[in-house]
Amino acid sequence: MNAPKFGAWSVAESPIRVEYSTVVIEEIRHAVAEGFQRLSRGGIEVGGVLYGIHDGRTVRITATRPIDCEHARGPAFLLSDKDKSALNQQFARDQRDPRLEGLIAVGWYLSHTRSEIALNESDLEIYSTFFPAPWQITMVVHPGRGGAMRAGFFVRNADGTLKSERSYLEFDFPDRLPGALERAARQDRAPAERRPGGLPHREPAPMAPPRHDIPPRQYRPAPAPEFLPAPARRRKWPWLVLWAAAVGGLAFLGVRYAMFQPVSEPISLSVVEREGQLEIDWNHASKSVTGASRGLLEIIDGPDTVRLPLSPQHLAGDKITYARKSGDVEVRMSIEDAGGHKMQEATRFLGRPPAAAAANSDELVAIQRKRDELEAELRRLRQQNGDQAARIQQLERTLRILQTRIGIDQGKQ
Numbered sequence: 001m002n003a004p005k006f007g008a009w010s011v012a013e014s015p016i017r018v019e020y021s022t023v024v025i026e027e028i029r030h031a032v033a034e035g036f037q038r039l040s041r042g043g044i045e046v047g048g049v050l051y052g053i054h055d056g057r058t059v060r061i062t063a064t065r066p067i068d069c070e071h072a073r074g075p076a077f078l079l080s081d082k083d084k085s086a087l088n089q090q091f092a093r094d095q096r097d098p099r100l101e102g103l104i105a106v107g108w109y110l111s112h113t114r115s116e117i118a119l120n121e122s123d124l125e126i127y128s129t130f131f132p133a134p135w136q137i138t139m140v141v142h143p144g145r146g147g148a149m150r151a152g153f154f155v156r157n158a159d160g161t162l163k164s165e166r167s168y169l170e171f172d173f174p175d176r177l178p179g180a181l182e183r184a185a186r187q188d189r190a191p192a193e194r195r196p197g198g199l200p201h202r203e204p205a206p207m208a209p210p211r212h213d214i215p216p217r218q219y220r221p222a223p224a225p226e227f228l229p230a231p232a233r234r235r236k237w238p239w240l241v242l243w244a245a246a247v248g249g250l251a252f253l254g255v256r257y258a259m260f261q262p263v264s265e266p267i268s269l270s271v272v273e274r275e276g277q278l279e280i281d282w283n284h285a286s287k288s289v290t291g292a293s294r295g296l297l298e299i300i301d302g303p304d305t306v307r308l309p310l311s312p313q314h315l316a317g318d319k320i321t322y323a324r325k326s327g328d329v330e331v332r333m334s335i336e337d338a339g340g341h342k343m344q345e346a347t348r349f350l351g352r353p354p355a356a357a358a359a360n361s362d363e364l365v366a367i368q369r370k371r372d373e374l375e376a377e378l379r380r381l382r383q384q385n386g387d388q389a390a391r392i393q394q395l396e397r398t399l400r401i402l403q404t405r406i407g408i409d410q411g412k413q
Contacts, residue, residue, distance in 0.1 A: 006060070009153050011168045016135055016155040020061040022174060024050075027064055028141060029149055029173055032111040036143045039268060041283045043143070045069075045077035047110035049094070051103040054135055059106045065094055067108070073347040074270045077110045078122050087130060107137035114281070115272055117142050117152040119164040121351035127154075127162075134160065140167070149173040265289075269333050269345040273324075276354040280331055281319035288343050289315050292335035302326035310335075327353040 007025070009018040028048070036043035051063040067087055072080045079087065094100050108131055110123065117140045119127065127138050138154040152167025268283035280297070283289060295310035301324055308320070315335065322329075327350065334344040 004062075007174060009169065009171065013168045014153075014155050015057055015158050016137060016153075017058045018061065018137060018153050018155075019058060021063075024061055024064050025173055026176065028109055028139075029147075029176070031066060032141050032143050032149060033147060035111060036113055039075060039266075039283065041285050042075060042113045042268065042270075044071060044075045045111045045113055047077050047108060049090070049105050050107045050109055050137070050139065051094070051100055052106045053102075054104065054106055057135075059135060059137055061106060063100060063103060064109070065090070065100075074345065075266075075268050076114070076122075076270050076272075076347075078347075079126060084129075091130075105131065105136070107131055107139065109139035109141060111141045111143060113143060114270060117150065117167055117170055119154055119162075121273055121349070124162075124164060125350070141173075147176075267333055267335065267343065267345040269331065269347050271329070271331055271347050271349050273349060273351060276324060278322045278324050278329060278331075278349060279319050280322060282333060282345075284316055288335060288337075291337050293338045295333060295335040298332040298334075300330040300332070302328060324349070324354060327351045 005022045006019045007022060009020070031046050031048065035046040038044045046066065047069065048064045048066045050061045051065065052059060052061040054060075067079075067083075067090070069077055069079060069083050071078075072082075091105065094105075108126070112118070119138065119140065123138070123140075127136075131138070134156050136156075139151055140154065141149055141151045143149050150170055150172055152170040154162065154164065154167055156162050265286040265288045266283065267286060267289060270281050272279045272281070280299075292315055293312060295315050297308040297310055297320065299306040299308070299322055301322075304325065306322075310333075329349040330346060331348070332344065332346040334342060336342045
């Protein structure tokens with residue numbers, strides 16, 4: 001049995017050296033390529049847990065398990081509350097997996113099909129929540145044309161900081177290993193051969209420890225087709241004519257059905273944050289988008305709501321950039337075709353509020369505090385003026401009374 005080959009990722013700036021099994025790289029390549037091909041533009045982003053060994057400053061990756069994502073907020077790898085609960089259950093379930101015995105979660109990987117090799121706010125949230133150890137890593141894979149893939153590791157520095165805008169070192173996936181996954185799976189499931197009768201009994205050799213880089217899914221080549229013997233020759237053209245007529249009729253009915261049925265493809269609405277700016281994009285080639293006669297984009301940014309009507313030219317145009325004001329922005333897009341069929345998708349951005357918004361918030365609080373102080377002083381002065389006016393009125397009444405009495409006394413004299 002050949003030992004698995006390993007590659008290494010190591011740079012002077014990183015306190016962690018990463019060693020990765022080429023068999024695991026093949027499994028990640030397969031998962032990323034499968035998601036990349038699920039949509040015509042950008043595909044579906046996927047992710048998985050990386051298992052292996054941590055020894056000092058070295059992390060060795062020997063196995064991986066996929067992370068389930070229902071993609072409730074679009075094709076990007078954004079975990080919903082349901083996905084996060086399932087991931088916690090997956091950690092507990094993987095601890096009982098005999099193929100992962102002696103291994104620990106050393107990090108995770110995900111694919112970025114619409115952005116560069118970097119970590120966005122959602123990625124950082126998953127990294128800090130589920131992989132908080134200082135030596136745990138993140139691997140970002142970016143698929144390209146022709147099956148080429150580029151990746152980069154992200155590690156925490158010794159002081160706990162993280163360089164998220166780019167990896168210290170990006171690298172290309174090694175060349176494909178033909179049959180690597182199948183050979184590993186076949187070795188893992190091959191039954192022990194029986195010894196022929198009559199041979200002297202030998203003590204069985206000790207079993208080698210289980211290989212932990214065997215992928216959970218086993219890939220079998222499709223069995224070769226079995227051909228039946230050719231029947232005796234006979235006249236086939238009447239049956240061919242009937243068969244061609246039946247196929248033509250079915251094709252005609254299928255075309256008519258397709259013409260009168262609305263074609264529904266996902267909008268694939270997505271949001272990417274770049275330095276306080278939200279890049280709102282969607283699948284411009286989707287049949288639902290190209291066939292829409294109008295649309296509406298709603299941006300709910302904290303207490304504010306922005307509504308942008310979209311014409312067919314806007315829907316076919318480029319992405320929209322929006323300067324967010326808070327750390328909670330929900331984006332909704334609804335489209336409608338000429339027949340009145342509607343479709344709606346929504347996605348949400350959660351992150352830290354932008355620095356300018358925080359500064360404006362502090363300034364607004366200071367202004368409100370000053371306003372409250374001035375209003376309190378105004379109420380005090382008005383109260384004081386009211387008391388003085390009442391005192392003056394009382395003195396005027398007293399004066400009039402005294403003047404009246406003096407006049408009466410003078411009249412008597």
